[in-house]
Amino acid sequence: MIVYFSGTGNSRFVAHRLAAQLGDALTDAGPLIKQGGPVALHSETPWVFVAPVYAWRMAKVFEDFLHTAELQGSRLAYFLLTCGSDMGGAARALRPLCEAKGLRQMGVMSVVMPENYLAMFPVPNRGQSLRIIHAALPGIREAGERIALRRPLPAPRRGLLDAVKSGPVNRGFYRHFVSAEGFRVTESCVSCGACTERCVLNNIRLVDGRPVWGEACTHCMACICHCPAGAIEYKKRTVGKRRYTCIEPQDNLAKKS
Ligand SMILES: Cc1cc2nc3c(=O)[nH]c(=O)nc-3n(C[C@H](O)[C@H](O)[C@H](O)COP(=O)(O)O)c2cc1C
Ligand code: SF4
């Protein structure tokens, strides 16, 4: 079973591609995280977990979900982590999760996809995004072939700097940087409620038709990037910047470019 979490669609895209290649079942963890409560999943085929990299580790919101979920059946686990450039030491950082769940780690592979961290960086335009996604396809396919044969994924790079980025820097990032405090809404808001629906942490409610952010936020960028009116800003950093959402998994890349 392929289980994924995605804020802006990149990991969803990769998960769907793999599911189509492997003919395997697909589970979106987003609604399960949003609804809360205990989750039990069963898979006879290897577990394939697909999620974004946040500060050189698999997104904490997904790691927390996997820690609490009951995973029955296969004990083989593959991880495909989508990132803008680099997953650092994310592979090693996933060992405790695998140990806790009794899973055998069959490999952790990064898949470079378009950058989505609007609160920090500019995101690529449509043409650039399509080229990046196109370049990712052979790696996704190769991973799928290895998974089908129950072979490990290629070993990732391991360096001291990677361990620092995925360790203390990651912890500092969540402690000091990840907060909904900077989000605000502009006059363009049309009160559609899409932001409240998109937030897997139920961190947004509409008050008099306008979003108000709470304290639980994982900076997934779903609310700001999916707002149909472009009415959400994060501090002054996002003003005038384009928003990013991934193309649909079934979209024909050749036709789009
Ligand atoms: C909070 C946050 C932190 C991120 N940290 C990293 C990172 O450490 N390295 C990296 O290459 N990309 C990083 N990115 C970029 C995303 O990993 C990348 O765009 C990913 O494919 C987004 O996946 P999604 O569309 O499924 O949410 C970060 C994005 C966000 C929102
Ligand atoms: S998604 Fe955008 S337009 Fe819709 S309620 Fe939220 S801020 Fe307003």
Ligand code: SF4
């Ligand atoms: S408030 Fe926005 S950025 Fe924060 S977790 Fe919810 S959808 Fe993601």
